[in-house]
Amino acid sequence: MTNTPEPAGITSLAPHECWQLLRTVSVGRLAVWVVDHPDIFPINFTVDHGTLVFRTGKGTKLTAALAGNPVAVEADGVDPATGIAWSVVIKGEASAIVAIADVLDSAGLPLFPWQEGRKDHFLRITPTSVTGRRFKVTEPKTWWDPMAAAPRTAPE
Amino acid sequence: MTLEEPAGVEHLTKAQCWELLKGQVIGRLGVIYAGHPEIFPLNYAVHNGSVVFRTASGTKLAAAMPHAEVVFEVDGYDPHAEQAWSVILRGSAQEIDAPAEPGSLHLQPWQAGTKNHFVRINALHLSGRRFQVTEPDIWTTPLSDPRRASFE
Numbered sequence: 001m002t003n004t005p006e007p008a009g010i011t012s013l014a015p016h017e018c019w020q021l022l023r024t025v026s027v028g029r030l031a032v033w034v035v036d037h038p039d040i041f042p043i044n045f046t047v048d049h050g051t052l053v054f055r056t057g058k059g060t061k062l063t064a065a066l067a068g069n070p071v072a073v074e075a076d077g078v079d080p081a082t083g084i085a086w087s088v089v090i091k092g093e094a095s096a097i098v099a100i101a102d103v104l105d106s107a108g109l110p111l112f113p114w115q116e117g118r119k120d121h122f123l124r125i126t127p128t129s130v131t132g133r134r135f136k137v138t139e140p141k142t143w144w145d146p147m148a149a150a151p152r153t154a155p156e
Numbered sequence: 157m158t159l160e161e162p163a164g165v166e167h168l169t170k171a172q173c174w175e176l177l178k179g180q181v182i183g184r185l186g187v188i189y190a191g192h193p194e195i196f197p198l199n200y201a202v203h204n205g206s207v208v209f210r211t212a213s214g215t216k217l218a219a220a221m222p223h224a225e226v227v228f229e230v231d232g233y234d235p236h237a238e239q240a241w242s243v244i245l246r247g248s249a250q251e252i253d254a255p256a257e258p259g260s261l262h263l264q265p266w267q268a269g270t271k272n273h274f275v276r277i278n279a280l281h282l283s284g285r286r287f288q289v290t291e292p293d294i295w296t297t298p299l300s301d302p303r304r305a306s307f308e
Binding site: 029031032033036037038039040041042069070071072073074076087089091 | 184186187188191192193194195196197225226227228229231240242244246
């Protein structure tokens with residue numbers, strides 16, 4: 001094993017793989033721009049025809065998501081059997097679902113809000129980019145070895 | 157910040173937030189890069205009252221430097237109490253010299269590679285909340301304590 005600066009074992013995922021993985025989880029994190037700083041909110045989302053849909057009440061999240069700035073959603077997971085982790089990021093713009101038929105459709109989606117309270121707003125994120133990667137979660141000791149900047153044996 | 161706060165939401169004290177932060181190893185960093193929010197999971201440690209993480213040269217570091225406004229979010233779920241929590245830390249990211257004893261930080265990366273840059277988030281705002289989840293099933297995802305699952 002050589003001391004290569006490029007991390008080995010990282011695989012970029014094709015869009016269809018990203019969507020497939022997104023369908024396996026329902027919790028993600030929404031990154032938005034709030035006035036003068038980035039902010040992150042955990043959300044419960046579902047995949048709907050190549051878009052992400054989530055519910056929210058009034059508040060910072062709604063205001064920021066609809067402010068016209070781009071948003072990003074990240075979801076990740078680990079296969080406990082293999083230690084292979086994945087992370088998918090959707091970037092795009094959020095829009096409120098206003099058409100009645102759309103809201104009824106979305107209400108039929110398996111969406112559970114993260115916490116109780118009125119969450120009457122349905123938001124849809126239409127992606128402009130879908131990226132994902134898969135990588136092996138490293139053993140703790142491999143983290144520190146590169147600091148020694150010395151040749152080392154492979155941890156495997 | 158929120159206009160209407162639903163019932164059952166417990167706001168956490170700063171001490172509680174730090175306790176929760178110390179108990180986790182993976183969080184999500186949000187930065188604005190080229191006018192677009194970026195978000196990625198990373199491994200962190202709490203050191204001298206701030207969040208420290210390691211990174212390689214590249215998007216993460218470039219996006220967060222120098223002294224960029226960042227947000228860092230960590231959340232978790234207690235299956236016994238069926239309570240979820242989320243802690244948000246906002247501040248500026250700053251590259252620091254490697255600590256004298258970096259091993260004491262117990263920083264473990266999520267993926268392999270040379271990550272020789274230490275970054276500290278100087279916390280300006282820290283807030284957290286805890287609440288009963290409405291649908292416990294949604295938490296039984298592969299996210300549920302991946303570290304333990306993969307290391308033991």
